[in-house]
Amino acid sequence: MATLLKVDRLGISFGGLKAVDGFNVEIEKNELYGLIGPNGAGKTTVFNLLTGVYKPTNGQIVLDGDNITGLDCEAISKKGIARTFQNIRLFSQLSVLDNVKVGLHNTNQYSTLDGIFRTPKFRKVEREMDEKALELLKVFELDGYCDYKASNLPYGQQRKLEIARALATSPKLLLLDEPAAGMNPNETEELMNTIRLVRDRFDMTILLIEHDMKLVSGICDRLTVLNFGQVLKQGSTQEVLHDPEVIKAYLGD
Amino acid sequence: MMDRVKAEKQKIFRSNMITFGIVIIAYIVVELMMQTGNISSLFKGLLVPLCTYSILAVSLNLVVGISGELSLGHAGFMCIGAFSSATWSMLMKSSGMPEGMRFFIAIVIGAVTAAFFGFLIGIPVLRLKGDYLAIVTLAFGEIIKNLVNALYFGVDANGPHFSLEDSMHLNMDGGTIIIKGAQGITGTPKNSNFTIGIILLLIVLFVVLNLINSRTGRAVMAIRDNRIAAESVGLNATKFKLLAFTISAAIAGIGGALYAHNLSSLQALPKNFGYNQSIMILVFVVMGGIGNIRGSVIAAVVLTLLPELLRGLSDYRMLIYAVVLIFMMLCTSAPSWIQYRDRIMMSFKLKSTDGKENK
Numbered sequence: 001m002a003t004l005l006k007v008d009r010l011g012i013s014f015g016g017l018k019a020v021d022g023f024n025v026e027i028e029k030n031e032l033y034g035l036i037g038p039n040g041a042g043k044t045t046v047f048n049l050l051t052g053v054y055k056p057t058n059g060q061i062v063l064d065g066d067n068i069t070g071l072d073c074e075a076i077s078k079k080g081i082a083r084t085f086q087n088i089r090l091f092s093q094l095s096v097l098d099n100v101k102v103g104l105h106n107t108n109q110y111s112t113l114d115g116i117f118r119t120p121k122f123r124k125v126e127r128e129m130d131e132k133a134l135e136l137l138k139v140f141e142l143d144g145y146c147d148y149k150a151s152n153l154p155y156g157q158q159r160k161l162e163i164a165r166a167l168a169t170s171p172k173l174l175l176l177d178e179p180a181a182g183m184n185p186n187e188t189e190e191l192m193n194t195i196r197l198v199r200d201r202f203d204m205t206i207l208l209i210e211h212d213m214k215l216v217s218g219i220c221d222r223l224t225v226l227n228f229g230q231v232l233k234q235g236s237t238q239e240v241l242h243d244p245e246v247i248k249a250y251l252g253d
Numbered sequence: 254m255m256d257r258v259k260a261e262k263q264k265i266f267r268s269n270m271i272t273f274g275i276v277i278i279a280y281i282v283v284e285l286m287m288q289t290g291n292i293s294s295l296f297k298g299l300l301v302p303l304c305t306y307s308i309l310a311v312s313l314n315l316v317v318g319i320s321g322e323l324s325l326g327h328a329g330f331m332c333i334g335a336f337s338s339a340t341w342s343m344l345m346k347s348s349g350m351p352e353g354m355r356f357f358i359a360i361v362i363g364a365v366t367a368a369f370f371g372f373l374i375g376i377p378v379l380r381l382k383g384d385y386l387a388i389v390t391l392a393f394g395e396i397i398k399n400l401v402n403a404l405y406f407g408v409d410a411n412g413p414h415f416s417l418e419d420s421m422h423l424n425m426d427g428g429t430i431i432i433k434g435a436q437g438i439t440g441t442p443k444n445s446n447f448t449i450g451i452i453l454l455l456i457v458l459f460v461v462l463n464l465i466n467s468r469t470g471r472a473v474m475a476i477r478d479n480r481i482a483a484e485s486v487g488l489n490a491t492k493f494k495l496l497a498f499t500i501s502a503a504i505a506g507i508g509g510a511l512y513a514h515n516l517s518s519l520q521a522l523p524k525n526f527g528y529n530q531s532i533m534i535l536v537f538v539v540m541g542g543i544g545n546i547r548g549s550v551i552a553a554v555v556l557t558l559l560p561e562l563l564r565g566l567s568d569y570r571m572l573i574y575a576v577v578l579i580f581m582m583l584c585t586s587a588p589s590w591i592q593y594r595d596r597i598m599m600s601f602k603l604k605s606t607d608g609k610e611n612k
Contacts, residue, residue: 074489085481091482094471116464134255
């Protein structure tokens, strides 16, 4: 299998604190990869480095043969990394449909003047956007909510909408930051199916952060355990979860 | 589901048409009143300012409501639009250019100059957020007003001359002095009238409403709702904020041009271009509902007319004005009032559907 993401000795320091140091990972196409570790280990910082929120102080990130180290959020999104957030970040005042359509912003384009003067191009592209957005919402069974304000959706649906919006940017790699946070066992079960569906249906590569071990062991192919900003262990899910060091540092006896 | 998306679009379209409809009907009513002579000269004199303030309220709503940034310097952009367009009209006054053409170009010049300064000021200012942005825009508004107040500008055979000292420092060789410092511009042709004001207001509404309901407007609102998420889906936040700010400044410039050509003498006073004016425009926006374009036009009209209508009450005028302000704010913004309003609306809706079923 071909490597999609190759991260080499990635690190960032805030003042004297090395939040992430010497982080390596190689993710293959169509893989479901998990990133776990205790609170404050630097998992979300890794996500912020990958998506350009922070600029790494050393190391490099290669996506599909492209060196994307040090690019900003906008450029990295265009290169094909999309993400969701630990605390949901939707466009709360926009409708569910419009949230996804904002995700389509860079793939379906017309100029501002086309928009003001309602040219045929505007009509055509808007129609395409509506169709694409509805199709995406349908995958997540959200199409029935298309005219709801995003902030009025139930919690679980908001999570799904965030994933749908991320997928609208047609990414190569999808980063999910604690998708199961705040969900009950039933919702988590449903989420696992959704994530599998996303991988199969969109032929997506997914890197996710999660504390819910049932979800992690249920769907992840491989894992990396992060502790104090450094890689503690890397390997197949079962191997890592039974490693004594990992049990001691994170899982507990 | 496509029908629901279409229904939603229909709803937006209908709402926009209502906005245009209100403006057009108001125009027809006032025109009819003027034809039949049922209008006082005081009210006649208010017609162009009403259009000006409506345009400015729409302009500021684009920044405050849609882009979500608090700007307190909007009168500054109005000032730039007013003086640049009036300068053009003065220059071309004796050139024999048809009046309509000259005024049209004056409006374009007012818009473009204000947009240019909006863009320049926007670059540093939009890096700030919230209170800081408000303070800095307030300062820029005052700087513009005071600069214009001190500006001397004249044209002679050698080309244009500028000075911030006095008319002597222009070193003019004959020619005419157009902007005379604190005295401003005198003798601006009076090209503005109610019809042109309404046409400009309709154009501004058309541009702003279509902009909001397009890809660009969605991007601006997405950045307002959550900047980090917007950047993560590949939007350039700075670019869209600057775009909204520049368009808004351009519209304020149009309002300024309309204002300048309604008066024969134009001066940069605290009363017309100072921060009081900026706050007044902000009051229109807040009263009409932040982000509600139609509301800001209605608020601008009501709050401009009110002090004039209450003139007969002399001492109690501002008291009643303040009470109306508080009442309007409660109606549009207080959660419990909104709930109450919705309940009343809902009972009307239920009644009308009942009627249909019983039919």
